[in-house]
Structures are given as structure tokens and as C-alpha cells.
Amino acid sequence: MNIPIIDISPLIQNTPEKFQVAEKIGQACRENGFFYIIGHQVDLELQQKLEKLSKSFFSLSLDQKMKIKMSNGGLAWRGYFPCGDELTSGRPDMKEGIYFGEELDQGNELVKIKTPLHGPNLFPDDEIPEFRNVVLEYMKSIKELGHKILEGIALSLNLDESYFYNRYTKIPLQLFRIFNYPKVELNTEEELWGVGEHTDYGLLTILKQDNSGGLQVKCKTEWIEAPPIDNSFVCNIGDMLDRMTGGLYRSTPHRVKCQFKNDRLSYPFFFDPNFFAQVKKIENIELREEDRNERWDKSSVHEFCGTYGDYLIKKVSKVFPELKEQVLS
Numbered sequence: 001m002n003i004p005i006i007d008i009s010p011l012i013q014n015t016p017e018k019f020q021v022a023e024k025i026g027q028a029c030r031e032n033g034f035f036y037i038i039g040h041q042v043d044l045e046l047q048q049k050l051e052k053l054s055k056s057f058f059s060l061s062l063d064q065k066m067k068i069k070m071s072n073g074g075l076a077w078r079g080y081f082p083c084g085d086e087l088t089s090g091r092p093d094m095k096e097g098i099y100f101g102e103e104l105d106q107g108n109e110l111v112k113i114k115t116p117l118h119g120p121n122l123f124p125d126d127e128i129p130e131f132r133n134v135v136l137e138y139m140k141s142i143k144e145l146g147h148k149i150l151e152g153i154a155l156s157l158n159l160d161e162s163y164f165y166n167r168y169t170k171i172p173l174q175l176f177r178i179f180n181y182p183k184v185e186l187n188t189e190e191e192l193w194g195v196g197e198h199t200d201y202g203l204l205t206i207l208k209q210d211n212s213g214g215l216q217v218k219c220k221t222e223w224i225e226a227p228p229i230d231n232s233f234v235c236n237i238g239d240m241l242d243r244m245t246g247g248l249y250r251s252t253p254h255r256v257k258c259q260f261k262n263d264r265l266s267y268p269f270f271f272d273p274n275f276f277a278q279v280k281k282i283e284n285i286e287l288r289e290e291d292r293n294e295r296w297d298k299s300s301v302h303e304f305c306g307t308y309g310d311y312l313i314k315k316v317s318k319v320f321p322e323l324k325e326q327v328l329s
């Protein structure tokens with residue numbers, strides 16, 4: 001089974017062919033929850049600048065990188081974490097990375113009342129002064145892309161194209177990460193993963209990956225590769241879309257292999273419901289059979305009660321247990 005490649009230019013240009021695009025997106029979401037997009041019109045030069053600056057960042061010394069360590073980001077949950085600090089299902093991932101989000105200054109009302117995951121980003125301004133603007137510009141264009149893809153997803157469910165925008169994503173929660181999976185010298189019996197099996201938490205993930213490979217997607221019981229495709233993004237649906245569609249669009253487990261040949265860079269952007277949104281099932285969609293026992297975390301996305309922020313904080317706390325103690329205690 002292959003992951004489909006969908007040219008979304010009609011969706012971007014708002015031409016009548018967008019309904020056919022929506023049809024293809026719907027099919028991909030019902031089949032395995034993963035698809036590539038091309039024709040997205042995200043500026044290539046901007047992407048190349050992002051790649052170049054990200055490489056420069058990860059090649060700084062650990063001391064330099066730790067100047068923007070996540071504990072300095074406090075409640076906003078931003079900044080750098082070194083290899084081994086992030087856990088999936090309780091086990092350390094073989095990756096380092098930086099967390100970004102919407103850039104909000106200390107004067108912002110939500111920041112003033114200490115809303116978790118809201119605040120200013122941490123950038124390596126001394127070492128790589130251009131990084132800040134390039135990251136913020138990239139996030140802006142992927143956010144716009146996210147709105148477009150969600151219009152396609154709404155159409156694929158026979159909903160008004162602004163269904164998600166009106167209810168959940170007028171102000172989406174944006175989480176943007178840049179990961180480096182460093183080349184690992186094999187000297188252990190332990191099974192190592194770049195990222196262990198998991199599903200994403202929110203609505204939609206838009207992933208840029210370099211040409212190293214290693215991303216794998218679980219199709220029923222089989223793992224298939226999601227190899228790099230030039231100037232494409234890999235899209236996958238998260239737990240909240242699974243919940244909204246009563247399981248019709250499942251959030252699909254995926255993982256990343258440990259890298260033994262060279263470093264791998266990836267850039268996942270999580271386009272998620274507003275932090276304060278109560279995520280509900282779409283009217284007129286029937287709840288499908290529970291998949292809890294098959295899920296990696298043995299929990300049900302359909303039983304959860306609360307806001308998206310509540311859901312996310314519970315999940316993120318498992319991923320960074322130490323930070324949780326510092327920040328939320």
C-alpha cells in the first residue's frame with residue numbers, strides 16, 4: 001500500500017476542481033490517515049533558508065544550544081531539548097530539537113494570565129540572527145496552508161468549507177518543531193527509535209522532511225515507509241480529527257527509524273484546535289467501534305472530556321516529565 005500524492009493547487013487557487021481534491025483527501029483519510037501534498041505553493045527559497053539555518057543551529061556546541069533550553073521557556077514550552085530528553089511511551093527518542101509556537105509577547109492577555117503553551121519563542125539570536133524571521137515567516141505560510149487543507153477536509157466530509165475555521169481554528173494552536181535525528185553509532189542491544197510509535201494529538205500535521213528517509217506509517221498491522229518526495233509535505237490527521245469524525249478518520253500511528261547513516265532533519269507543524277476549544281463529534285456522524293485496545297497509548301480519544309488545551313497538557317507532560325514538574329507544580 002502506498003501513501004497517495006495529492007496536488008492541492010485547485011484548493012489553494014479556489015477553482016472548482018477543489019471538490020475532486022477534497023474527494024482524494026477524504027479517501028486518504030479513510031484509508032490510512034496519511035497523504036503527501038504537492039502544488040502547495042510554499043516558497044521554496046524560504047524552505048531552503050530554513051534548512052540552512054536549522055543545520056547551522058544543530059551544529060552549534062551543546063553549550064550554545066542550551067542557551068535556549070526548554071526550561072528557560074517556562075510555561076510557554078519553547079526552546080531546545082538535547083538528544084534523549086523527549087520520551088515516547090516512556091522511552092527516550094534519539095533526537096534533539098527546538099519547540100516553537102505562536103510568537104506572543106509578555107503583554108499578551110493570555111500570557112499575562114499564565115496560559116500554558118502561550119508566550120514568546122526562544123531564538124538563538126546571538127549565534128544565528130536570521131533564524132527568528134525565517135522561522136516566523138515559515139510558520140505563517142504553513143498556518144495559511146493548514147487553513148486550506150482543513151477546508152479540503154471539511155468538504156471531504158460534506159461540511160461547509162469553513163466548518164473547522166468557524167468552530168476551532170480561527171486562532172489555531174500552532175506547534176512547530178525542528179528535529180535533528182543525529183547519526184547514531186550502534187553500540188547497544190537496546191532497540192532505538194528516532195521517535196517511537198505514536199499518534200499526533202491535534203487536528204492536522206504538516207511535515208517537511210529532508211531526503212534521509214526513516215518515517216514509517218502503520219497501515220492496519222503493516223508498517224510502510226513514507227519516503228521523501230521533493231518539495232512535498234506529508235500530512236497526517238491527529239487525535240482531535242479522529243474524535244470529531246467519530247473514528248471515521250483515524251489518527252494513524254507512525255514512527256521514525258533511528259538514523260545510522262547521517263543526520264536527519266524534519267520540520268513537523270501541528271495545526272491544532274484553539275487551546276480553549278471543547279472538541280466535539282461532528283453532528284450526523286456515527287461513532288465507530290472503539291479502537292482503544294489497538295492504540296499505542298491504550299486510551300480512547302472519544303472518551304476524553306475537556307478542552308484541547310487539557311488534552312494537550314496531559315500528553316505533553318508524559319513526553320517531558322521533568323519539565324512538567326518544573327512548570328506545572
Ligand SMILES: O=C(O)CCC(=O)C(=O)O
Pocket residue numbers: 177179195200207209215254255256266267268
Ligand atoms: O520527524 C518526523 O518525520 C516525524 C515526527 C513526528 O512524528 C512527530 O513529531 O510527531
Ligand SMILES: [Fe+2]
Pocket residue numbers: 198199200205254
Ligand atoms: Fe508524529
